[in-house]
Amino acid sequence: MAQPQAHTLCSSPYSGFHDCKPMTTLTIPSPYSFRSLKLPNFPSSHKLSLLPLQSKTFLQPTLFSLQHSTPPALNSLEDAKLDDPDAKSSKFHVRVKPRTPRTKQLRKKTSDTSSSILKLAKSLDSCDPSEQKVSEVLKGFGDNVTEREAELILHNMESPETALPAVEYLQQKIEPARQVVLYNATLKLCKEIRDFERAEKVFDEMLQRGVEPNLVTFSTMISCASMCSLPHKSVEWFEKMLSFECEPDDNVYSDVIYAYALTCNVDMALSLYDRARKEKWRIDTLAFAALVKMYGMVGNYDGCLSVYNEMKVLGPKPNRVTYNNLLYALGRAKRGWQAKAIYNEMISCGYSPDWSTYSVLLQAYCRARFGEDALGVYREMKAKGMDLDVVLYGMLLDMCADIGYMDEAIQIFIEMKSSPTCQPDSFIYSSLINMYSCKGKVSEAEAMLNEMIRGGFEPNILVLTSLVHCYGKAKRTDDIVRILNQLLDLGISPDDRFFDCLLAVMTQLPKHEIGKIAECLEKVNPKLGSVVRYLTEEWEGDGNFRNVALELFDSMDHHRVKKSFCNYIIDLCVNLDVPDRARDLLNLGLKLEIYTEIQSRSQTRWCLHLKKLSLGSALTALHVWISDLSTALESGQEIPPLLGIYLGLGKHKSSDKDLGIVLESHLKLLNAPFHKANDMAGWFLTTNEEAKSWLQCRGSTESVAALKGFR
Incomplete structure (x- = not known):
């Protein structure tokens, strides 16, 4: 045998x-x-x-x-x-x-008990979950229910709804000292049906009856709160657990790390995590996933990768939730290359991407402007029959508009309109109007605007800003004026981006066209309108102009906005041949610390840094610097052996022109002895001897004439 x-x-x-x-x-x-x-x-x-x-x-x-x-x-x-x-x-x-015969008798008795408990459990599962009906079923089992039998009844039930009143009945049959087992079973049922409020009531009743909670009591309450998406309650019950002098185990600590991470209590989450690593606690996969998510939410993207790598070393295997959280964080960081590597690693580990995976991966590629990769994810989702929501469509179309994927954007838009679950919203139309505007396609932008209105959406400030950009590229000043009037009619408050775009457009228009806009602009933004009118109508009074400009900048809160406005207005001054106003604005910008660190001086080198300036601002700063050099030379001040101008590389964001190329050409126009440095990209250098010789044979009026002739 x-x-x-x-x-x-x-x-x-x-x-x-x-x-x-x-x-x-x-x-x-x-x-x-x-x-x-x-x-x-x-x-x-x-x-x-x-x-x-x-x-x-x-x-x-x-x-x-x-x-x-x-x-x-x-x-x-x-x-x-x-x-x-x-x-x-x-x-x-x-x-x-x-x-032995005794063994056979015991087995028969056990079999009979098993059968009766199974029947009772099934009867309870199928009966009405009221206290009366449940009590009637349990009374059929007899009054002498042992602790073991009560527990077996609960363990063999499948319906939490009928099990809860069953627990209340069975508690009357069990000694109070051992009722903790049944209370814990009740709490477990509350967790299964995700009823945290009832779990708290059970715990209160437990204390009222003098039953001492134990480790399982608190661990169940903590995990129940987590399952009910109440991480702050998990934290609360962990702290309550310590007040009962109940020592947590590894699983509780893991759950609490998870809860602290979800509530973004970084200090506590990391404190427990560091302790867990030192004392070699077992941390489950969900806790690691929550830590990754926490780091992503607070913007510590290197921390996300660090936790992920530690997770692989410590043993727990990353699951799909971990990968999704990591991809989401890398997407927020615009680290498309790292998102691609993590995704490939996830696939190699045997996980198939679900909708959430595709969603965060698509967002990561869109934010990083990985056009082909984003389109690949989109096609794969469509091939698998997965529907995109309006947020994903919006990000995808915004990316296509930004990187010039016009044909792809139009096709995606057509497919979106045929979707039974998702239709274009205001943001979708705004992205497409912006795409056409950037290309100067007026008719297409207007057609999309009309479709947007037919769809029941009113144009917002983003749409109107894009149209101003579009009309500016096409030099259609009257349409820009119409947009300004439309702002007043619709009661829309223009934002800083709108005026930023409007100023950029005005720098490209002739003087008489700017006057049309200035007259209407003064109705929408009186302070900005007054500054522009001073330039276009050449009002007298330098002091008044500086006061008007100061009033404009004082009305702005953000340094970035102030600098952008100042750059564009100086560009406008240069284009309108009013260099004195340009210098006034540059000096005001330096005084208000809108511009900082434009000049640097040491015993061996004087330098001018123009990289972060617009074309007009850089040109104005160059001539002011040259004037300062002339003044220093005339006053007998010692000029260091080396003079340098840093122009940087590439185009300025507000212009299609390369700052370095334009200013190099202008230096040649001035016959300035600055030469491109072969071993220092973006730098133009000269010696003090060459500079002195050049400054001595030119007059200060030449500098002004050169600035006025620059267009």
């Missing part, structure tokens, strides 16, 4: 309370049968093992040893009687003699 097999009882001490599903077989903690037994989830040191037989004969009784004194019916940590110090070290042995 084959000997009975030993069943290991080792599992996580917390596993019974982490999303466990009810077992379909009856769980009977009988010392005689272990075939369908759902045993307590003891800590890893508590194992059921088959002890050596005393002799080789099969007639010797089989001896099982359970390294715990608590009856096996008890579940998880509270069942291990961690509050009973004597129970931790004691052992009990159950002898089973398979062929």
Whole structure:
């Protein structure tokens, strides 16, 4: 006869309370049968093992040893009687003699009990979940319900709705000192049905009846709060747990790291995480995923990658949630290349992307302007029958508009309109109007505007800003004036971007056309309109102009806006041949610290830094610097051996022209002895001897004439 097999009882001490599903077989903690037994989830040191037989004969009784004194019916940590110090070290042995009559009687009795409990559990699952009906069913089982039987009834039920009133009935049959088991079972049911409010009421009742909560009580409350998307409650119950002098285990710490991370309590999350690494606690995958998400939300993208790499070293395998959180963070950081590498690693680990994965990956590629990669993800989603939401369509179309993928954008827009689940909104139309505006396609932009209005959307300030840009490229000043009047009619308040765009357009128009805009602009923005009118109508009074300009800049809050406005107005001054006004604005910008670190001086080198200026501002600063050099030379001031001008590389964002190329040409126009440095990109250098010779043979009026002639 084959000997009975030993069943290991080792599992996580917390596993019974982490999303466990009810077992379909009856769980009977009988010392005689272990075939369908759902045993307590003891800590890893508590194992059921088959002890050596005393002799080789099969007639010797089989001896099982359970390294715990608590009856096996008890579940998880509270069942291990961690509050009973004597129970931790004691052992009990159950002898089973398979062929004795007594054994057969016990098995029959166990079988009868199993059958009755199964029938009772099924009856409870199918009955009405009212207290009266549940009580009627349970009364059929008899009044002498033991603790073990009560627990078995609960463990074999599948309906949380009827189990909760069943628990209330069974509590009346159990000694108060052992009711913690049933209260914990009640809390577990609350967790399964995600009713945290009821769980708190159960806990309050538990305290009112004098039942002492244990580790499982608090761990279940903490995990229940997490399952109900209440991480702040998880934190609250963790702190309450410490006030009861209940020592958390690894699983609780892991859950709390997860909760602190989701609430963006960075200090506590990282404090517990650092302690977990030092003390080698087991941290589960969800906690790592939450840490990655936390770092992403606070903008520490290197921290996301650091946690991800530590996770792989410490053992837990990243799951799809971890990868999705990491891809989302890298998308926010516009690190498209890293997002691609992480995605490929996810695929190589055997995970198939779901809708969330595609969503964050598409956002990452769109933000990083990885056009082909973004379109590839879009096509793959469409091939798999996945629908995009309006946010993803918006990001995709915005990217296409920004990088010039006009044909692709039009095709995506057509497919979006045919989608049964998603239709264009105001932002979608705004992106397409902006795309046409950047290309100067007036008719297409106006057609999209008309379609937007037919769709029930009124043009917003973004749309009107794009149209101003479009009309400016086409030199259609009357249409720009019409937009300004439309702002007043619609009651739309223009923002800084609108005026920024309008100033940029005005720098490209002839003087008489600018006057048309200035007259209407004064109605929309009196301060800006007054500054422009001073330039176009050449009003007298330098002091008045500076006061008007100062009033304009004082009305602005953001440094970036002030600098952009100042750059464009100086450009306008240069184009209108009013260099004195340009210098007034430059000096005002220096005084208000709108411009900083334009000049630098040392004993060996004087330098002018023009990289961050617009063309007109850079040209004005260059001539002011040359004038300062002339003044220094005339006053006998010592000029250092080397003079340098840094122009940087590439085009300025406000112009299609390359600042370096334009100013290099202008230096040649001035016959200035500055030469491009071969080993220092963007720099033009000269010696003090060359500079002195050049300054001495030119007059200050030449500088003004050169500035006035620059267009």
